[in-house]
Amino acid sequence: MPTQxxxxxxxxxxxxxxxxxxDTAAVEKLVGRLAAAKVDSIGLLGSTGTYAYLSRAERRRALDAALPVAGDVxxxxxVGALRTDEAVxxxxxAKAAGAAAGLLAAVSYTPLTEDEVYEHFVTVQRESGLPLCxxxxxxxxxxxxxxxxxxxLSRHEGIVGVKSPSPEAPGGTAHLAALRAVVPEGFPLGYSGDWNVTEVLIAGGDAWFSVMGGLFPHTALALTRAAQGGDATEARALNARLEPLWALFRELSSLRVMYAAAGILGLTQAEPPRPILPLGESARARVAETLKALNLS
Amino acid sequence: MPTQxxxxxxxxxxxxxxxxxxDTAAVEKLVGRLAAAKVDSIGLLGSTGTYAYLSRAERRRALDAALPVAGDVxxxxxVGALRTDEAVxxxxxAKAAGAAAGLLAAVSYTPLTEDEVYEHFVTVQRESGLPLCxxxxxxxxxxxxxxxxxxxLSRHEGIVGVKSPSPEAPGGTAHLAALRAVVPEGFPLGYSGDWNVTEVLIAGGDAWFSVMGGLFPHTALALTRAAQGGDATEARALNARLEPLWALFRELSSLRVMYAAAGILGLTQAEPPRPILPLGESARARVAETLKALNLS
Known part of the structure; x- marks a missing residue:
């Protein structure tokens, strides 16, 4: 199984x-914090990384800034895009810059069929040579x-993992079992959706693709290690403590909360790409209070 | 009310x-057919016109090809885009090329709030000066x-109409009433969704934004004139006759069917942008049979 x-x-x-x-200096700062915390991998230009809103040239600049700072991580x-040729x-x-793998979403405007998504994935993988999740x-x-x-897709060489949205508890075990039953042995099954991920990690999910971990890697690592190390009690306690943050994520979206949090931490005053608006003052104050109360790191 | x-x-x-x-020659051919048929307006680069998949430069080329051929129509x-600055x-x-108005969709990746969509629309309208639907x-x-x-939005000068998806019959009257109650008098309420549009036109909808009309303007005009002229019986009969086409639209999507139809008519052999795939042979044969049986024009 690829360790990434x-x-x-x-x-x-x-x-x-x-x-x-x-802002490549800010990218270096954010990625440097994650490398120093020794996270298992870094998800650059994910949905939270607003990949969909950035041009190819700017995505390349972000890559060139991040990869050297990531070091061994x-x-x-x-690498998602609306057009197949652009995703290629x-x-x-990403391959040329030294990425370990690509994350490919089924970005769509016209709703796509399963065959179209299959062809899209296989084409992007074949024409780039980049392993794809x-x-x-x-x-x-x-x-x-x-x-x-x-x-x-899991039968196609070069398609090397899946990132699924975490089902609400107690759905994790069933979701994992449904996928494990159809993918090759050892095919990594990872999960996103911070507020639902703990139970699916306890149930055996291989990875947590984490938004909060992008700013608070130590806190996210502690939860991950507890859940994957078999200490379900500790993992659940850590997760329960984070509930005020999860509540903000659910209400305001994790992306908007993370932009506010990065500003509150003094890491960057950048705002999300318009039309996405930064949080207003009162929501931002609630984020600040929550960060302070939870003492995240 | 703007006649467009x-x-x-x-x-x-x-x-x-x-x-x-x-393919600007093919655009001229398609737009020329619509102008010759004297449709009330032409919707260039709509969803069926795959605007979301075309670069700014190519959208400009399509505009420059279409506008002169459209003549008085x-x-x-x-003008939709994921980023506000790109939509501007x-x-x-579009304004520079001579468009009568823009059609702005709330294109999103990160789900948007109502306030974000409001700001997006007002910004695009204000910074372009283009009337927006x-x-x-x-x-x-x-x-x-x-x-x-x-x-x-309807209170904002420069936002001049709305294109809504047609509700399934008999929802048209209620939908129209709900919108009429909140918009200024005379604000045009138009509808898309070819297979549900007849009843909402009979109920008083101002416009039909028509996919089939993009290739078969005479047939679409006959239905529009009957529905808007008060001859509900004739409009319903014309619509009932088109049911085999609507069934294909519902099953295969109107966009994919229209690409196949344009090929069958010998107007263009272009395929939709990947990842959207052209219809397979058997589906294409069904489209050909249906076009032949219905004798559309």
Whole structure:
């Protein structure tokens, strides 16, 4: 199993100016913190990294800034695009920059069929040579991977893992079992959706693709190690403590909360790409209070 | 009421090569057919016109090809983009090229709030000076305009109409009433979704934003004139006759069927942008049979 798909994969924001020009110094700072914390991998240009809103040139600048700072920590890179040919180029760029793998979401405007998504994935993988992780993110793409489509894709050499949205507890065991039954032995099954992930990690999920881990890697690592090390009691206690943060994520979205948090920490004053608006003052004050009360690190 | 939002607005495909380069000769041919048929307006670069998959430069090429051929027929242009600043540039391009109005959808990746969509629309309108029609297309954007948001936007000078998805019969009367109650008098309420549109036109909808009308303007005009002229019996009969086409639209999507139909008519052999795949042989044969049986024009 590729080690980059086990344990904690931390997903930072990608600070950029209002015109979409990436602040490479801020990227270096954010990625450097994650490398120093020894996360298991870094998820650059994920959904939280606003990949969908950045041009190819700017995504390359983010890559070139992040990869040297990441050092030995493998970097997964979001390579999704609406057009297949664009996703191919983005995957080629990620490979050339030294990414360990690509994260490919079924980005769509016209709703896609399963065959179209299959062809899209196989084409991007074949024409780039980059190992790809299936990025199942129905909350943004509105495409949902069935176990049958995951099965087909997992047979393709070069498609090396899947990132699924965490089902609400107690659905994790059943979701894992449904996928394990159809993928090759050892095929990594990772999960996103911070507020639901603990139970699926306890149930045997291989990786946590974590938004909060992008800013608070030590806290996220402690939860990951407890859940994957078999200490379910400790993992659940750590998760319960984080409930005020999860409540903000659910209400305001994890992306908007993380931009506010990065500002509160003094790491970057960048705002999300418009039309996404930064949180207003009162929501931002609630984020600040929550961060203070939870003493995240 | 701006006349461009009354009656039949015909939405052609935008033929392009596999790299996304627009075939301007084919655009001229398709738009020329619509102008000759005297449709009430042309919807260039709508969802069926694959605007989301075309670069700014190619969208400009399509505009420059279409506008002169459209002649006196007003042209509405899709100006949607994921980023607000990009949508502004696209709207500026459309205005410079002579478009009568822009069609702006709430294209999203990160799900947007109502306030974000409001700011997006007002910014694009203000910074371009282009009159904008609200393009409510939850099937592709997964954002749904509430009557309250339509109310707020309809108060903004320069936002001049709305294109809603047709509710299934008999929901048209209620949908129209809900919007009429909140928008200024005379604010045009148009509808898309060919297979449900007849009843909402009979109920008083101002415009049909029509996919089939992009290739078969005479057939679509006959239905529009009957429905809007008060001959509900004739409109329903014409619509019932088209049911085999609507069944294909529902099953295979109107976009994929229209690409196949344009090929069958010998107008263009262009395929949709990948990852969208052209219809397979058997589906294409069913489209050919249906076109032949219905004798569309």
């Amino acid at each position: 798909f086990k344990g904690l994969s931390a997903f930072p924001i990608t600070p950029a100016d209002p015109k979409g020009r990436v 493998p970097v997964l890179v979001g 180029k983005l995957a080629q760029d 299936i990025y199942d993110n129905p909350g943004t793409t509105h495409f949902r991977f069935t176990p049958e489509l995951v099965r087909r | 939002f009354k009656g039949l607005s015909a939405f052609p495909i935008t033929p392009a090569d596999p790299k996304g380069r627009v 007003p042209v509405l242009v899709g 540039k696209l709207a500026q391009d 609200i393009y409510d297309n939850p099937g592709t954007t997964h954002f749904r305009f509430t009557p309250e948001l339509v109310r707020r």
